[in-house]
Amino acid sequence: MGKIANKQMICEVLMEHAVQDKSIVALCSDSRGSGSFTSFADQYPEQFVETGIAEQNLVSIAAGLAKCGKKAYAVSPACFLSTRSYEQCKVDAAYSNTNVKLIGISGGVSYGALGMSHHSAQDIAAMSAIPNMRVYIPSDYLQTKALTEALLEDEKPAYIRVGRNAVDAVYEENNVPFEMDKATFVTEGEDAAVIACGEMVGPAKDAAELLAKEGIHVSVIDMYCVKPLDEAAVIKAASGAKGVVTVEEHAPFGGLGSMVAQVVSRECPKKVLNMSLPDAPVITGTSKEVFDYYGLNAQGIAAKVKEAIA
Structure with missing residues (x-):
């Protein structure tokens, strides 16, 4: 398998499980294209929510769906998800301990040419400071796959930051050492x-x-x-x-x-x-x-x- 962006692997894992698990819901803030979730929206329209450019609503709606028993995956650029909707991440997701997985796409300097407004260089500090919020930054698509599958098995909030582009694999197919919350x-x-x-x-x-x-x-x-x-x-x-x-x-x-x-x-x-x-x-x-x-x-x-x- 060639290089795959981590964000695309998240979508592929969720699509694979969404066939049987109808509790899986993906939400995007006008970010299905940049988040590689267009295929999910097309194949599972009843399990997809488009909020438009409204990151605060994105997180609050995801939290509401989670309280109704859904496994909510809120997909939005990391630069906005970790700043514009910070209060919602803190209160609606973490403080309320809802099963919301916040997928910060195009993290770090992935949006390079767009400048500081689109960089997320503060999100590790910001999200880690929230009680009840876990923070994950996988290194390649193979580890991202293992992490996404593991997160499907729990009901706790988490922030997952991934880059925009495909990167070289750190690990090898069929040889991905992975243990949840262990380096x-x-x-x-x-x-x-x-x-x-x-x-x-x-x-x-x-x-x-x-x-x-x-x-x-x-x-x-x-x-x-x-x-x-x-x-x-x-x-x-x-x-x-x-x-x-x-x-x-x-x-x-x-x-x-x-x-x-x-x-x-x-x-x-x-x-x-x-x-x-x-x-x-x-x-x-x-x-x-x-x-x-x-x-x-x-x-x-x-x-x-x-x-x-x-």
């Missing part, structure tokens, strides 16, 4: 630990390969479960390492780096360096151009690891 060790090494989430896991894996050629052996941890954070995995990775590097497509405050630093400082103190987007409007460009500009690529991560263990 995955992509590689293991004793020199340093690189803890990444989402689209940053691929470059972290590539960085480990570059470093291995220089005799530096690195553990790469796929922390798709940003909240609840797998603290045991953080401690395991950091305890035997000379330094820790976190990598995220997010602002430098309140995200994965902050969470990991809290755990490491409490349990096994050592240097933690955070790689993230800057605390400033991000340059205009494609995701790759933005990542390369800020060093969020294999070469940049490898250099940061050397700094962490120096």
Whole structure:
């Protein structure tokens, strides 16, 4: 199978289950096209709700449907879902503990050329701060499939952020290590630990390969479960390492780096360096151009690891 965008995989999994499970309902805020949910709307019109450009209504309607026994999947650009409808996410979904899965599409800098208004560089911090809200950022379509299937089995609210474009697979078909709310060790090494989430896991894996050629052996941890954070995995990775590097497509405050630093400082103190987007409007460009500009690529991560263990 070729590259598939994570958002498309979510739709495919839901369509597969919606044949038998009529409680599955997808909702979009004029985002069925960008969210890859057009096929769901066409095939299951009675299980689809279009709210138009009204993200607050999107979340509230999803919460209402969930209270009526539906499995509600609210699909909307992450930049709007995590800001315009923040109160509804907090009150209607999380505080009311409803079975709403908030699918933040085109997360991070996926909308690159559209600028800061369309970037979601604050959503990890914002959504993680809400009690009862889980936060997931899968790294590739294979992990996204496993996560989506797992989320169908519970009735708790969650925020799932996925990118806009297809990315290279981190894992292999028929070999996707996945345990709900448990991080995955992509590689293991004793020199340093690189803890990444989402689209940053691929470059972290590539960085480990570059470093291995220089005799530096690195553990790469796929922390798709940003909240609840797998603290045991953080401690395991950091305890035997000379330094820790976190990598995220997010602002430098309140995200994965902050969470990991809290755990490491409490349990096994050592240097933690955070790689993230800057605390400033991000340059205009494609995701790759933005990542390369800020060093969020294999070469940049490898250099940061050397700094962490120096």
